[in-house]
Amino acid sequence: MKxxxxxxxxxxxxxxxxxKDRLEVYEDYELGSEIMSITTVRIDPNMSDVYLAGLRxxxxxxxxxxxxxxxxxxxxIYGSDLPTSGDFNMLLVVTFENSSDLEPNKQKxxxxxxxxxxxxxxxxxxxxxxxxxxxTLTGEYRMxxxxxx
Numbered sequence: 001m002k003x004x005x006x007x008x009x010x011x012x013x014x015x016x017x018x019x020k021d022r023l024e025v026y027e028d029y030e031l032g033s034e035i036m037s038i039t040t041v042r043i044d045p046n047m048s049d050v051y052l053a054g055l056r057x058x059x060x061x062x063x064x065x066x067x068x069x070x071x072x073x074x075x076x077i078y079g080s081d082l083p084t085s086g087d088f089n090m091l092l093v094v095t096f097e098n099s100s101d102l103e104p105n106k107q108k109x110x111x112x113x114x115x116x117x118x119x120x121x122x123x124x125x126x127x128x129x130x131x132x133x134x135x136t137l138t139g140e141y142r143m144x145x146x147x148x149x
């Protein structure tokens with residue numbers, strides 16, 4: 001009798017009439033408006049500092065200008081504490097306020113190019129031409145927060 005009671009209680013709690021096998025957007029969860037553009041990068045062993053030095057003068061410099069102009073919300077670089085495990089060991093992340101910030105915009109482009117000098121452009125091209133010697137891009141992702149209710 002005791003075992004039967006235990007089985008019945010387990011069945012009752014495991015098959016609750018409220019349980020759903022699938023959630024519905026806007027009913028069970030919301031989608032955040034921020035968009036994160038994430039690039040996964042595999043840095044060759046002992047080359048992280050070389051790659052970071054190049055990023056500082058190219059990608060970071062451009063991201064700072066974009067943030068100053070209000071085109072992006074933020075940018076970050078994440079490095080793995082375990083650099084030789086997995087498919088990537090560094091993340092380059094740019095956060096946009098919403099998806100409309102990803103649309104092409106001539107006025108934004110022109111304003112950025114006023115701040116991005118010809119010297120910056122030339123230096124960035126020289127630096128990025130050497131990136132294949134120290135890293136491999138392994139993926140590009142656009143992520144959005146999922147907010148469960």
